Amino acid sequence: MSNLISKYLPLFTDKEVPYTVQARPDTGLYSAKLGIWLFLASEVMLFGGLFSAYIFLRIGAEPGYWPSGLLNVPVGTMNTAILIISSVTVVFAWAALKMRQLGKYRLYMLITILCGAIFLTVKLSYEWPAKFNHFGAFIKKESASKYEAFLGNKHLEATGQSPRWEITGHLLDAPKGSSYAHQAERNAEHFAHETGRHDAVTPAEDDYVIQVDAVNANPSDKDNDRPHFWPRETSTTLAVISAKDVESASVFAPRHSTYFATYFLITGLHGLHVLGGILVFLYLWLPFPGGTGLYKTNPEHLANRVEIAGLFWHFVDLVWIFVFPIFYLL
Amino acid sequence: MSAPHTDHSPHPTQDSSIHDVPANAAEIASHAVEYLKVGAALLVLTGVTVGLSYVDFGSRSMNIVVGMIVATIKAGLVAAIFMHLKGEKITIWRFLVMTGIFAAGLFFLTYLAHSDPISGTFHATH
Numbered sequence: 121m122s123n124l125i126s127k128y129l130p131l132f133t134d135k136e137v138p139y140t141v142q143a144r145p146d147t148g149l150y151s152a153k154l155g156i157w158l159f160l161a162s163e164v165m166l167f168g169g170l171f172s173a174y175i176f177l178r179i180g181a182e183p184g185y186w187p188s189g190l191l192n193v194p195v196g197t198m199n200t201a202i203l204i205i206s207s208v209t210v211v212f213a214w215a216a217l218k219m220r221q222l223g224k225y226r227l228y229m230l231i232t233i234l235c236g237a238i239f240l241t242v243k244l245s246y247e248w249p250a251k252f253n254h255f256g257a258f259i260k261k262e263s264a265s266k267y268e269a270f271l272g273n274k275h276l277e278a279t280g281q282s283p284r285w286e287i288t289g290h291l292l293d294a295p296k297g298s299s300y301a302h303q304a305e306r307n308a309e310h311f312a313h314e315t316g317r318h319d320a321v322t323p324a325e326d327d328y329v330i331q332v333d334a335v336n337a338n339p340s341d342k343d344n345d346r347p348h349f350w351p352r353e354t355s356t357t358l359a360v361i362s363a364k365d366v367e368s369a370s371v372f373a374p375r376h377s378t379y380f381a382t383y384f385l386i387t388g389l390h391g392l393h394v395l396g397g398i399l400v401f402l403y404l405w406l407p408f409p410g411g412t413g414l415y416k417t418n419p420e421h422l423a424n425r426v427e428i429a430g431l432f433w434h435f436v437d438l439v440w441i442f443v444f445p446i447f448y449l450l
Numbered sequence: 451m452s453a454p455h456t457d458h459s460p461h462p463t464q465d466s467s468i469h470d471v472p473a474n475a476a477e478i479a480s481h482a483v484e485y486l487k488v489g490a491a492l493l494v495l496t497g498v499t500v501g502l503s504y505v506d507f508g509s510r511s512m513n514i515v516v517g518m519i520v521a522t523i524k525a526g527l528v529a530a531i532f533m534h535l536k537g538e539k540i541t542i543w544r545f546l547v548m549t550g551i552f553a554a555g556l557f558f559l560t561y562l563a564h565s566d567p568i569s570g571t572f573h574a575t576h
Contacts, residue, residue: 148539157542161549168553172560179564193500200496208489211532215485218478220471349504419468434532441524444496445517449503450510 141420156428160435167439170386174446177378184283187379188450189335189347190254190372195247196448199239200440206235207437210401210430217423222415229405229426232433236398243391251372251380253303255291257328263365270332270359272339281345285367287336287359292320293329295363300371307331315356326363331356383447390443393436400429488531495524 138144139151147154178186213228259267264285268274271284292311294304308320311331320329330336335344337355363369370376374384404411404426414422499520507513530536535546 147541149541154541157545161545164549164553165556168556172557175557176560176564197496197500201493204489204492204496207492207528207532208485211485212482215478215482218472219475220469346504346506349500417468420472431533434528437532438525438528441528442518442521445499445503445521446514449500450514450517 141418141424150424152424152428153431156431160431163435167386167389170382170389171442171446174382174386177382181378184285185258185377187256187286187377190251190288190379191383191448192247192250192351193347193349193448194351195242196444199242200444202235202239202242203437203440206232206239207434209235210426210433214423214426214430217415217419217426220419222412225426226405226412229401233398233401233405236394236401240391240394240398243387248384253290253307254288254372255300255303255330255369256286256288256372256376257330257361257369258286258367259361260365260367261285266365267359267361270336270339272344275340276345279342279345284339287330287332287361289330289332289336289354289359291328291371292331292358293322293327295327296325303371304329317356320358322360324362328359328361328363328366328369330359330361332359386443387447390436390439393432393439397429397433397436400432404429484531488527492524492527495520495527499524 137151141150143149144151144154209228209231213225213232216222216224216228259271264271264273264283267287270287273283276283290307290311291300291304292308294300298304308329311320312318320331322329331354334352334355336359337357338344368376372380374381404422407413410425412422414425499517502516502520503513505513507516535542
C-alpha cells in the first residue's frame with residue numbers, strides 16, 4: 121500500500137514533483153498550468169451543459185411562463201463588481217510575488233478572499249432568503265379573466281406583449297394544510313403590524329391571500345411593462361385567489377418554475393466554485409508549508425501556485441459575466 | 451529587457467538568489483497598469499450591460515443578443531489579459547480550440563433537440 125502511494129502520489133512523499141517551476145521542454149509550460157487548463161476545459165463542458173439546458177428550457181417556455189424582473193438587480197450588479205475587483209486583486213497578488221513583495225502579496229490576497237466572502241454572504245444571507253419568502257401563484261388560463269385586475273392581460277394583448285399568468289408577492293394566508301401556512305402566518309403578522317389591517321386572513325379554507333408586488337397591483341400601467349433597476353416596494357393591495365383557480369403555487373424556490381430551477385442550480389454551482397476558490401486562497405495566504413511558508417524556500421513555486429488558483433478564479437468570474445445578464449437582466 | 455536586480459530582497463539574510471527579483475519583473479510591473487485598466491473597463495461594461503437591458507431594442511431576443519455581445523467582450527478581456535491567454539503557449543491554445551469545438555457540439559445537440567429535424571419521430575404518436 122505505502123509502495124503504491126509513494127509510486128503514484130508524489131504529493132504524500134518527499135519525492136520532488138518535476139516541472140513546478142521550470143517549463144517542461146515539450147510543452148513549454150510548468151505542469152500545473154497545463155493541468156489547470158485541462159481542468160478549466162472540463163469546467164467549460166460542465167457549465168456549457170447547464171447553459172444549454174437553460175437555453176432549451178427558455179426557448180421551450182410557453183409565452184408568459186419565463187419570468188423577468190424577479191431578481192434584485194442592484195445587488196446583482198454590486199456582486200458583479202465585487203468579483204471583478206477580486207479578479208484584479210488576485211492578479212496583483214501574483215505580480216507582487218513575482219516582484220518578491222511578500223507584504224503586498226498578503227494584502228492583495230486578503231482583499232481577494234474578503235471579496236469572495238462578501239459575494240457568498242450576500243448571496244446566501246440576503247438574496248436567496250429573500251426569494252424563499254417571495255411567493256407566486258400561476259393562475260389557470262381558463263380562470264385568468266377572474267383575476268384580470270392583477271394580471272392585466274387585456275393591456276398586454278393590446279400592446280403586443282406576452283401574457284401574464286402569475287400573481288406574485290408575499291403570502292399572507294394559505295389554504296388549509298399548505299406547507300406555507302407557517303410562513304403565511306408570519307407574513308400576516310408583519311403585514312398587520314405595518315399597516316394596522318387585519319383583513320389579510322380570510323375565513324375560507326381554500327384561499328391564497330397575497331400581498332401583491334407593484335406589477336400585479338397596477339398590471340395595466342405602462343410603467344410596469346418592463347422591469348425596473350430599483351426593485352419596487354410590495355404594494356398593500358391584497359389578492360384573494362381560490363386554490364381551484366391555481367395551476368401551481370410556490371415560493372421562489374427551484375420547484376417554482378424552470379426559471380428558478382436553472383437559476384438556483386447554476387448560481388448554486390457557481391457559489392460552490394467561489395467557496396472552493398476562497399478555500400484555496402486561504403491555504404495560499406496562511407503560513408502552511410505549501411502556502412506562504414513556501415515563500416522562504418521557493419517563492420517562484422508559490423507565485424506559480426497563485427497563478428493557477430488565479431486562473432480558476434478568473435474562470436469563476438467569467439462564468440458570472442454570463443450568469444448575471446441571463447438571469448438578472450434579460 | 452535587462453534584468454533589474456535590486457538589493458530589496460525580503461530575506462537579505464538568506465544566502466540564496468531565489469529571492470532576487472526575477473528577470474521579467476519590470477515587465478510584470480508594467481502590466482499592473484494594464485490590469486487596472488482592464489478592471490475599470492470591466493466595471494464600465496457591467497454598467498453598460500445593466501443600462502442596455504433597460505433600452506428597448508425592439509424585441510426581447512434583440513436585447514438578449516446585445517447583452518450577450520457585451521458579455522462576450524467582457525469574457526474576452528478576462529481571458530486575454532487576466533488569464534494571460536494573450537501570448538500564451540500554443541499547447542494551451544490547442545486545448546482551447548478543442549474545448550470550443552466540443553462545447554459548440556454540445557450546444558448543437560441542444561439545437562437539434564429543440565428544432566427536432568427528423569420528422570415523424572417525436573410526433574408520430576399524436
